[in-house]
Amino acid sequence: MKKRILFFIFLLIIPVISAQDWIFNSKYIDTALNVDGKINLISTGSRYRVDYVITNLSFVPQDGFQEEVLYINTVPTANIENGYAIFRWDKPSEKELSFSVESNVRSYNKVMGVKNKIGFPLNELPDEVKGYTLPSKTVDSDNNEIIKKASELAAGEDDMYVVVFKLADWTKKNVKYDLSTLTESVNQKASWVLTNKEGVCDELTNLFIAMNRALGIPAKFISGVAYTNAKEFEEGFGPHGWAEVYFPGYGWVPFDVTYGEFGFIDAGHIKLKESVDGSDASTRFQWLGQAVEVKASQLEINAEVKSYGEKIEDDISIDLMAAKQNVGFGSYDLIEATVKNLNDYYAAVNLRISKSKEIEIIGDEEKNILLNPGEEKKADWIIKISDNLETGYLYTFPFVVSSSNNISSEVKLEVSEGGKMFNLESMRGILKENEEEKEYSGSVELNCMSEKTEIYEYESSAVECNIKNTGNVYLDGLNVCLADDCKAIELGINQEDNVGFEFKPLVAGAQEITVKAENEVVSKSSFVDITVYDNPALDISKVEHPAEVKYKDEYEISFVLSKKSKFSPYNVSIRVEPVNKEWELNQLSENRKFILKMYGSELNAGENNFKVLVEYKDKNGKVYESDKEFIIKLVDVNVFQRIVIFFRSAGNGIMGLFK
Numbered sequence: 001m002k003k004r005i006l007f008f009i010f011l012l013i014i015p016v017i018s019a020q021d022w023i024f025n026s027k028y029i030d031t032a033l034n035v036d037g038k039i040n041l042i043s044t045g046s047r048y049r050v051d052y053v054i055t056n057l058s059f060v061p062q063d064g065f066q067e068e069v070l071y072i073n074t075v076p077t078a079n080i081e082n083g084y085a086i087f088r089w090d091k092p093s094e095k096e097l098s099f100s101v102e103s104n105v106r107s108y109n110k111v112m113g114v115k116n117k118i119g120f121p122l123n124e125l126p127d128e129v130k131g132y133t134l135p136s137k138t139v140d141s142d143n144n145e146i147i148k149k150a151s152e153l154a155a156g157e158d159d160m161y162v163v164v165f166k167l168a169d170w171t172k173k174n175v176k177y178d179l180s181t182l183t184e185s186v187n188q189k190a191s192w193v194l195t196n197k198e199g200v201c202d203e204l205t206n207l208f209i210a211m212n213r214a215l216g217i218p219a220k221f222i223s224g225v226a227y228t229n230a231k232e233f234e235e236g237f238g239p240h241g242w243a244e245v246y247f248p249g250y251g252w253v254p255f256d257v258t259y260g261e262f263g264f265i266d267a268g269h270i271k272l273k274e275s276v277d278g279s280d281a282s283t284r285f286q287w288l289g290q291a292v293e294v295k296a297s298q299l300e301i302n303a304e305v306k307s308y309g310e311k312i313e314d315d316i317s318i319d320l321m322a323a324k325q326n327v328g329f330g331s332y333d334l335i336e337a338t339v340k341n342l343n344d345y346y347a348a349v350n351l352r353i354s355k356s357k358e359i360e361i362i363g364d365e366e367k368n369i370l371l372n373p374g375e376e377k378k379a380d381w382i383i384k385i386s387d388n389l390e391t392g393y394l395y396t397f398p399f400v401v402s403s404s405n406n407i408s409s410e411v412k413l414e415v416s417e418g419g420k421m422f423n424l425e426s427m428r429g430i431l432k433e434n435e436e437e438k439e440y441s442g443s444v445e446l447n448c449m450s451e452k453t454e455i456y457e458y459e460s461s462a463v464e465c466n467i468k469n470t471g472n473v474y475l476d477g478l479n480v481c482l483a484d485d486c487k488a489i490e491l492g493i494n495q496e497d498n499v500g501f502e503f504k505p506l507v508a509g510a511q512e513i514t515v516k517a518e519n520e521v522v523s524k525s526s527f528v529d530i531t532v533y534d535n536p537a538l539d540i541s542k543v544e545h546p547a548e549v550k551y552k553d554e555y556e557i558s559f560v561l562s563k564k565s566k567f568s569p570y571n572v573s574i575r576v577e578p579v580n581k582e583w584e585l586n587q588l589s590e591n592r593k594f595i596l597k598m599y600g601s602e603l604n605a606g607e608n609n610f611k612v613l614v615e616y617k618d619k620n621g622k623v624y625e626s627d628k629e630f631i632i633k634l635v636d637v638n639v640f641q642r643i644v645i646f647f648r649s650a651g652n653g654i655m656g657l658f659k
Helices: 007-012 020-023 126-135 146-156 160-173 190-196 201-214 422-433 639-657
Strands: 001-005 028-043 049-057 067-074 080-081 084-090 095-110 217-225 237-247 250-254 267-277 283-290 292-296 300-308 316-322 326-328 330-339 349-354 360-361 366-371 376-385 393-403 408-416 445-448 454-456 461-467 475-482 485-491 496-503 510-519 523-532 538-544 548-550 554-563 571-577 580-588 592-599 604-618 623-635
Touching: 001 623, 007 084, 028 049, 028 267, 028 360, 049 095, 049 292, 080 496, 084 095, 095 267, 126 146, 146 160, 146 190, 146 201, 160 201, 160 237, 160 366, 190 201, 201 217, 201 237, 201 250, 217 250, 217 300, 217 548, 237 267, 283 292, 316 349, 330 393, 330 422, 366 376, 366 554, 376 393, 376 422, 408 496, 408 639, 445 475, 445 523, 461 485, 475 496, 485 496, 485 592, 538 604, 554 571, 554 604, 554 623
Parallel strands: 001 393, 316 408, 326 408, 454 523, 548 623
Antiparallel strands: 028 095, 028 292, 028 300, 049 084, 049 283, 067 095, 080 084, 217 237, 217 267, 237 250, 316 330, 330 376, 349 366, 349 393, 360 376, 393 408, 445 461, 461 496, 475 485, 475 510, 510 523, 538 554, 554 592, 571 580, 571 604, 604 623
16 A cells, blocks of 8 residues: 655644734834824804814823833823823814824733632622723623523532633634624614624623623623734724723733634734723813814824844643554544643633645644643544545545644545545544533522511512622522412523512411522522511409498599500500599500599499590501490489589589680
8 A cells, every 4th residue: 555645734734823923923113103183163153262172092002011002192192091192173174183193012911820729709809990890882791692591601610710711712603703894883782683693802801701791790891902813904004992801909901803813902902992892982082162073083092113033932731642543544533732831820722724635624723721720621622534545545634733823733544445434423522522511500699688677567668679689690480488488490600690579477476487588500699687566455344442432431442454465555645534634645555453542422323434545556556446335333422412413513514605
């Protein structure tokens, strides 16, 4: 059998480093950057007048972790403060006003290395970054589909860097970069991008930021310029948008989903502006005048590389091998790259496999993997050998796997007509063995409060509950229940919701209300203390009095007020009629006996009707009443006594007329 080594193929797939690629791999580049703009003042009437015009330009390079402003000049002279170049024209005579920022910027290929594992979900964040977890105009992170997708990607993960990497990798793989979606006036919302799976850098970044915020991870939008050697951009540098993600303990770490740079950006990026939302205007105008309109043209940004530094050191090593060294025509095989992180911080690596046309890659040719500090991990490609090769030859096919930094490794695979055959399932089986197991954790925080801590039996109280998903799985079909009153909700990872109930008491007494959140993954209860008062009640009992008395007798009337409710009546008023004897009590907390001394001379001959009247209230001021009647008879009344009683009664009647 003749040996046919495809050297010409090998030469074709060796990575070639062009002069432009040094921009991506250099420790730094020096760039001349100019930002130019124009303002047109349009007269709208005969009384045209302009007192002043002010322009706040936010596209200004600034010193930072990855860039240094070597030189900057503004025309006309502007004040540069808080990230803005502020231009001012007083009583301008021209109707076209131009402004520019000329600068030389050195941008570095630095990595803000995250060395330690940061737990996910995040628990506490500084106040100054919390605004970057909220939805905004084009970053609609409160969209249900975005929440579901972000939670699906983060499910089972407890490492924040892994979660952010997975969000970036999914966005890069699933959203098609399409220049036809680019318009002058439209920056599409993240939810639109998720639905349509297309966009340019702004759209990819919007979706990536939105999924981070949906999980409670702070992320901001970065605007600037970046170099690319993509054929769509002939000029090299162009306007670009990427993201920065906040890592507790480290700060803001760049993620450029469009370029596949996760956790770093190359030196071809120049940051000009950061914002909560990418749709924020780059230029703002103020003016004072009359009969005038102000219109601005689109900014022109030009950048040119002047020099660059030496090549950055290798940050990874790659070893390549084939799972099966000798295979037959039409067989499947597995190309395995063992990649080692040479750094003491997390590293995201972009890998691409190069091969000859006789080889088919099953799946993506490009892969992104995340390596822990010093970690070694495999990246695999399933391949299929063509079954239309010419017989009688032993073929040697070369494969090269290279990183974005042009670190590469190669392996050769021998293929012959009589070689061993391996099917697709066997290769997938090897991949499955290499998969990492995840630990899925379902947990929630549930905190409930009652609107009132004390109520009566006839009242109700609102119970408000806040529930937060603190686990690493999406919670579907979650029932939050107070007794038989249940509310079904869904919660993405790190999402929270409020659920309300109306508590209506069934019994009186100090109670602990239980609210329970439960599905097949989690079960959590919250307890609320509330005191339920029964309606106040009292009884007038043990009424003691003589049945008959004589005119000159001295006697007593007594009775007992008995508390019949668990809780005390308040503002108790006791009155005995017709003698108009009264008592006042703040509350009746225990049984009380009342004694009234009486004289027979105060009665009328025959039967005298008595009534004990009691009025009382609850804490809400609601009024209740109780009464008890009894009779005392005045007997053996002589004529003289009757006359006295008559005149006393007549006197009471006359006095009553003057009341």
